[in-house]
Amino acid sequence: MDHTADGHTQVVREEEAIQHPLGVYFKIWILLFVLSALSYAVDFYQVQGYLRWFLILLFMVLKAGLIIAVFMHMVWERLAMVYFILLPPVLLLTLVAIGSLEADWTFFQRGVYFLKELILEAPASPHH
């Protein structure tokens, strides 16, 4: 047994477990290049509207997934750690929801306010 100072032996275990073949890294690397090129193409060819947003999000999610899963070794981790890492950030969606409600309201209020200013500041009609 190769105990370290704090009595843990996982050092050896970890190193034995982590001998992944190199091929998987090269494949993911190429995929990341292709996906980046595709997301750049979305802008280069000026795809607009819902299709643009859909493609941007699709390529973003695929790239992020590949990086987390393979480059950050998530697929080889135990679920105890996977859930600890992936579930808390989902809470950020709450923040996004609140933020978008707030932003719409602010946009509306600004519209009303600036419209009022425009009307009040308009030069008096020559008929009066």
Place this chain on the structure above:
Amino acid sequence: MSTETMAPDSLELKPGLAGFFDDWSSDQRAFKGVPWGKAMMWIFLVSDTFIFGCFLASYMTVRVSTLDPWPSASEVFALSFGGAPIPLILIAIMTFVLITSSGTMALAVNYGYRKNKWVTFWLLLATALLGATFVGMQVFEWSKLILEEGVRPWGNPMGAAQFGSVFFMVTGFHGFHVSIGVIFLFIFSYKVARGHLDDQTQGWFTKRGGNYEEIEILGLYWHFVDLVWVFIFAFFYLW
């Protein structure tokens, strides 16, 4: 794998969901078979996710709520190499540089676990240099925007004033992360080349013996930096 090399508590590790409940209810450490440095790095990265998440959520809020038109990133970040300006080309190159560095980092981790000292060293050095290239291009991007385009945190000639504040805050914070990563990549390529990870030489700060696991932990940070860029690229530059 021989059982002698396994920790006593990892002998009956269950796979899947049963393992998840077992690990978390074991009344011991929850992350079985994970070096504490790696668990700590993940905890840090989850908290960093919240920082960048807050940045991007506030960016969404100011962009939706402004009445002025949002400047077109495609045009602002266009560059011309003698001919017609190519849209967003600088950012595209930066993206490819960062992805290349992520690939060399992943290979460095792999060769580290194979105890291949010199390949690990060269791959780490390549990652550091690619990271430095990225920061250099960001410096160019910032100076072009500040000096030539007149972009300020409080306003710019192209449209909504919030464009500048979001740009400097988000890319600045990300660039800071890259810079810290580059420093640590240089430190660790030095440590690898000197054989500190083979000899388990004590670090000057933590006094822990060197180990190739540290390369994986450094790799987690570096991949996270690349990961954040994926989101910035999508939401700030492409949206």
